[in-house]
Amino acid sequence: MTTLTELNQSFKRQRESYSRAQPMAYEERIASLDKIDRMIKENVNELVAALQTDFGQRDPMQILGADISGPIGTIAYVKKHLQRWMKPDKKPIGMMALTGTRQFILNEPLGVVGIMSPFNAPIDLHWTQLWRQLRLVTE
Numbered sequence: 159m160t161t162l163t164e165l166n167q168s169f170k171r172q173r174e175s176y177s178r179a180q181p182m183a184y185e186e187r188i189a190s191l192d193k194i195d196r197m198i199k200e201n202v203n204e205l206v207a208a209l210q211t212d213f214g215q216r217d218p219m220q221i222l223g224a225d226i227s228g229p230i231g232t233i234a235y236v237k238k239h240l241q242r243w244m245k246p247d248k249k250p251i252g253m254m255a256l257t258g259t260r261q262f263i264l265n266e267p268l269g270v271v272g273i274m275s276p277f278n279a280p281i282d283l284h285w286t287q288l289w290r291q292l293r294l295v296t297e
Contacts, residue, residue: 165272172270181266184244188237195233202226205281229285236289 182190198205202222209221246262254261271291275284 169272176270191233191237225281228282232289
């Protein structure tokens with residue numbers, strides 16, 4: 159079991175490695191998503207075995223359908239929409255538009271987020287929260 163001290167140390171390391179100066183480019187985000195997708199697909203048997211151990215011989219098809227297919231489908235969804243989510247959000251500025259001024263919002267990450275997930279569906283619920291955070295960062 160992970161202690162609170164270990165969680166705090168891990169979170170501190172993540173914060174220290176985060177650089178506010180350079181948000182990730184689209185290509186970097188896609189590469190990260192591809193890496194996660196590949197990691198899940200290459201370790202399906204290990205993930206199934208671990209969940210069977212945790213849940214007392216849970217049916218492998220249930221694990222694949224409930225815990226593994228969700229994150230894989232969500233990765234595809236995020237990759238499909240990521241470029242649109244990352245576009246600057248144009249905002250009306252009224253009469254100032256006559257001066258040639260434009261206003262927009264750049265959606266960029268503000269920092270590090272810690273995600274805790276319940277033990278009874280560790281893969282799917284964890285990744286679902288991760289995708290929500292990624293989407294909030296880019297919307």
